[in-house]
Amino acid sequence: MNRQTRDEQLRRLLREADPAADDPGLSREEIRHMRRTVLSAVSEPRRRWGFAPLLMGAATAILLLVLGWTLWLGGFSTAPSRQPVREAVVPPISPSPIFTVQPAAPTLRVTSEKPAAPRSATHRRRPASRKPAAPRTSSPGPVAIAEAETHQIQFSTPGGTRIIWVLTANQTTD
Amino acid sequence: MSALTTSTILERAEPQTATERLARLFDACHDRLFRLARRLASDREEARDLVQEAFLRAARRPGSIPEGDEPAEAWLVRTLVNLCRDRHRRITVRSRAHSALARDEEDQGRMESAVVARATVQAALGRLSPRRRAVVVLHEIEGAPVREVARLLGVAEVTVRWHLLAARRELAGLLLGPPAKEDRR
Numbered sequence: 001m002n003r004q005t006r007d008e009q010l011r012r013l014l015r016e017a018d019p020a021a022d023d024p025g026l027s028r029e030e031i032r033h034m035r036r037t038v039l040s041a042v043s044e045p046r047r048r049w050g051f052a053p054l055l056m057g058a059a060t061a062i063l064l065l066v067l068g069w070t071l072w073l074g075g076f077s078t079a080p081s082r083q084p085v086r087e088a089v090v091p092p093i094s095p096s097p098i099f100t101v102q103p104a105a106p107t108l109r110v111t112s113e114k115p116a117a118p119r120s121a122t123h124r125r126r127p128a129s130r131k132p133a134a135p136r137t138s139s140p141g142p143v144a145i146a147e148a149e150t151h152q153i154q155f156s157t158p159g160g161t162r163i164i165w166v167l168t169a170n171q172t173t174d
Numbered sequence: 175m176s177a178l179t180t181s182t183i184l185e186r187a188e189p190q191t192a193t194e195r196l197a198r199l200f201d202a203c204h205d206r207l208f209r210l211a212r213r214l215a216s217d218r219e220e221a222r223d224l225v226q227e228a229f230l231r232a233a234r235r236p237g238s239i240p241e242g243d244e245p246a247e248a249w250l251v252r253t254l255v256n257l258c259r260d261r262h263r264r265i266t267v268r269s270r271a272h273s274a275l276a277r278d279e280e281d282q283g284r285m286e287s288a289v290v291a292r293a294t295v296q297a298a299l300g301r302l303s304p305r306r307r308a309v310v311v312l313h314e315i316e317g318a319p320v321r322e323v324a325r326l327l328g329v330a331e332v333t334v335r336w337h338l339l340a341a342r343r344e345l346a347g348l349l350l351g352p353p354a355k356e357d358r359r
Contacts (some may be wrong), residue, residue, distance in 0.1 A: 014315055
């Protein structure tokens, strides 16, 4: 008996012993009962989020309205306009303290000690001096009196940029 | 196969809700599933419970049933086979089949030969794993081709062939005795 014959014989045995061959199947009553049981257990998919796009649209519209209202109010606000910031950028010379306030007034002291040659009236001190920390040894002359109340504020940013503000009390704007 | 019948019934109208869809699926597939369950289960009551449990799973998760008639039918068949496998694990059908086979051999003299043969075949089928048994039932008893069995069970065709080869060898050893020497080569 070769393999194919054994397979055929096995198939015949299995089909002869098929339990479903003689089974009439489910009765009408069984089917009705099972159908009712099954259909009563159906969980319909929730349609709670069916209107989610509409909700999202409404929320977006409200957000845009609030944003527009805020911007509109901001346009009429009485906040002072910003003054342009004067800043001078110089290459770092030496490590300096983060915030330094030093008066640029040694001119008065120097003037009294060492009368040097008078400077011209048109001479103006350079606002961003190469050596801001060094005391001035030259005499400012008559103009120095006007510059007596000039202050410098030097500070450096974490990136290494040095900013020097020259504050002149008597300076008049054009 | 009854898939054509199922498709014909399901194509009549497109169901609207999950309940309607499941109702149509039930009407189309309950008989086919019961016959399969009857061949996979040990008795009629177990087969009925398996069919109902398969449809209840579909009812609890209607979204998991794939669209289309044939995929839905295959989904139900796979669910049924998985239920058989779960039940097989729980109640250790294998050991029961062993004892049933031995008991059948003892009672052989008192029973009709046809009944003995049927009980012996059923006991031998019960020794197979549920998936392998499903492959044998679908291919050998229901006559489904290998490709159809693979589609219904969601496995590769080579897997079906491998299960068939192993199942034939096991069943032949139980039902037909050991093969002759020349057959083993």
